[in-house]
Amino acid sequence: MNNFRKYWQSFKEYLQIEKNASPYTVKYYLNDLEGFFSFLNAEGIANLYEVDGRIVRVFLNALYDQQLSRRSVSRKISTLRTFYKYLEREDVVTTNPFSAIRLPKTESTIPGFLYTKELEKLFEVNDLTHPLGQRDQALLELLYATGMRVSECQQLVLENIDFFIGTVFVMGKGRKERYIPYGKFAEIALETYIQDGRKTLLAKSNQPTDVLFLNNRGFPLTERGIRDVLNRMVKKAALTVHVHPHKLRHTFATHLLNEGADLRSVQELLGHENLSTTQIYTHVTKDHLRRVYMKSHPRAND
Missing domain, CATH: 1.10.150.130 (Tyrosine recombinase, N-terminal domain)
Structure with missing residues (x-):
């Protein structure tokens, strides 16, 4: 060795x-x-x-x-x-013995996503009068509003949020930068948390930091901490589905495509290098497919 x-x-x-x-x-x-x-x-x-x-x-x-x-x-x-x-x-070898090896075909899996009613239950469980409730709501709203990866979310600092134009600056894989817009619900949740709950949490540590999301002791929230926050919300909402940060990313992409967003735009928002990676999200629910058919096909209705 x-x-x-x-x-x-x-x-x-x-x-x-x-x-x-x-x-x-x-x-x-x-x-x-x-x-x-x-x-x-x-x-x-x-x-x-x-x-x-x-x-x-x-x-x-x-x-x-x-x-x-x-x-x-x-x-x-x-x-x-x-x-x-x-x-x-590096001239260590002259040939690549793995270059001719064909990769085994992997099982094609469809990403799981949350339905609107399941999401609504999650958004209703947090106590918005409490600092941690404000943080959890802001975290949930931002993950769903932007579809960012949990690692990207964990690295956010205050200056990454631009309230004037409603975008968040994200440093993605391979240090690729992108700006993602967010909506009114995420804006309200972020403002409430930053102006109120975050200040209370920060005072506990007595150590200044510009990291956006803090734990209950006032220190930066870890990726594991973000997953734990989501797990607690799922328990409170009494959901039977497993929810992890990546499932919110799947949900973000699926909902956008189901509502008519084009694939290239979703690719850019997710920070995918290849369009083929984004195409996995083009699955749609049977109900949505039926609605599109009934609305669009000339002979679907009388």
């Missing part, structure tokens, strides 16, 4: 500095590399340039023996393809 450590470190720096990869992406890439290096050591392979098509097939068989999902296997292959492409650039 020590023979490979320097390449592990240099690849990590490449992901962080040149690719601007998110901490989660770096973590998964490096974990996949650790597993691959362990496999090479077990096979008695001391150099990365020794890996050829035969070794790759043995490695793939080892992955399938672990009964990993197709998605996990696909990710590991993609990681190693990127790793060897980097090694080619």
